[in-house]
Amino acid sequence: MSKQYLTLHTIDNAHPSDIYSLAPTKSQILSASGSSSIRIYSSDQPDFPLVQTLEGAHTLGIHHLVTAKENNRAASAGFEGKVKVWSSDEEGVWKEDGEIVDNHKPGDIWAVALSADGLYLASSSINGKVNVWSLAKDEGLPKIREYETKGSFGLCVDLSADGRFTASGHENGSIYVFNNDSGRLSHSLAGLVQPIRAVSFSPASKLLAAAGDARIIALYDVNSGEQVANFTGHGGWVLTLDWSNTGEYLLSGSHDSKAKVWRIETRTCVATHSHGDKPLWTAKWLPKATRSEMFALGGGNCAISVYREAAG
């Protein structure tokens, strides 16, 4: 059974260049692109107005931007090699908290992820290393975990909502799950051979979704490491994955501009949308504020489109 999503609003020219990352909070959408600024749009108002611009956050452009699900924290990674941590006050005004410097050589970090409480940041790197930092400000954002892999470029990383697991996806097709409590590798998952460009834990941290150039989305059981499902249908490289708040749906976006919504229970694709004709770099569900589910898409067409589940 298919589901209908309607375009609620499109922010044209949300950025002057490719939008690489969208990071929602309960009332805002933070966005990052090939330009140097982080732009923050309000999702409380019907026309999604621009409410703040963090000018010059990363001069050479921003490749990753993430927010904590239950805390007003964000982290951004720029092409110049720096990682910055941000936080917002009750008014929703963002300011810089600091940079990751402890045991970090600029340029080492590629992808970043935050735990739901915003206390931990996980990162992947070009040399395959996967690291976890504590974002305790008074301790100077220390590195607390360092995981070695076989050295293949870590294109993507995720932290489970409970902070217990870190997952990384690599260019050689490897997918690793690390146990942050023990500091050990939990599983080396049977990969998809081709580069893995997105990994995402389900909200209950029970499942891990992974996808990339193989155009297949694989679901794994985090505890057993078993592959439990395969979603096929994307015609292009899968660049982004995100679970809905309830864990019922998975949102995916691909290089050929297509976004798909998958129903986990039936393992079927229930909706497909096109976001222009340029790569779809980022697709994110918005935290559920109303009865209907909403998601936002961003990509090479420099626009942010917000979709809403059709009523009924």
Added chain:
Amino acid sequence: MEAVNNHLYHPNQMEDPTRSSKDRDWVIARIEGMFERIVDSLIDGNGQLAITLKTRAGISRRKPHTRNVESLPPAKIREINFPGSNEQEAWRFTVLVRILELVHGCLIDNTMMTKRDLYYRHPDLFGKQAVVDRYVDDLACTLGVSRCSLNVGMLVPKLHMNDTVDLSFIRWILVIEKEATFRSFLSSSQWGTWCIQGLALTAKGYPDLASRKFLGRLADDSPDIPMFALVDFDPDGIAIMSTYKHGSYRLAHEDVRPEGTGALCLPQLRWLGVQSHQMSRTPVTEGDTDKDAISEAQGIMRLTTRDRMKARHMLDWDLCAEDGPEQDWRRELQTMLMLNIKAEMQILDELPGGLASWLGTELGGVSGGQTAMACELSDDDMLF
């Protein structure tokens, strides 16, 4: 002549179409035939080794239209012997054998050398460039082929202030980063028709001063002729294009222009390819199997650590800054880093009809397509 490393192909040097049967294999066979004669003589032990050459040396070589071979005065035939009657003749034979060997090697590998490259292989033996020039031309004359068929390219000429270049037939100028692509373009059937209206040039990677001066001069003389760059989709490709367009990138970055180098920039140079959106047009069979994904991935490569460093460094250029003039470069460099991929221009060969056909479509829009060629002669005067 400048000491340069370039090949220039101009309609005036184009091969006579009636000689198309004299392909690379044919030329290789003829050269091997010459060697066989020498070997036979050695085996027979009759003392004298000989190579027969036809030459037009002494006859003006600067005929503007060499296409009609029949109208030229007949070539003289001369025999070069070894050991010969004197030291001079022995040297001549040695030079010729060495040139034959180098040309043969180029043909076998299907690579290209300029006369200057040949000279620098054995400057002591050849003594001066003119010796190489003469024997290469004599060899071409002997075989009845153009020098290009020997895989020996022409140097970009050094133009003087009062030289005139006739570009009245030229509708576009194409700068190709890579020699291999340049060669394959020139040997395509399409080039046979396009060479009337286009000029292709390669400097094998980063261009030297002479090719930049040459192009700068063409641009000064004929600012209305569009100039295109075809480079790899990687940081070096963009850096090479930048050297053509803005001069040495270090100077461009610092916005320092030493006096007299202004003409070395080609601000009108347009980026024909390879760009990321052209790669995604690479046909992929519909389907969801691993096999299709792999076939698409052919020609797409991962960035090396050096590539990533270089891309990051280039993003720091003023040219690629947020308010800089080269927004497309910034975007494409970021795309490379995001996907960690690069692609050589050969990837366009995977398109239906190959690279030449793709170029035809891209350049066809510029020249008005092949139908425009018919009326080109009468339109001549309008071009200037």
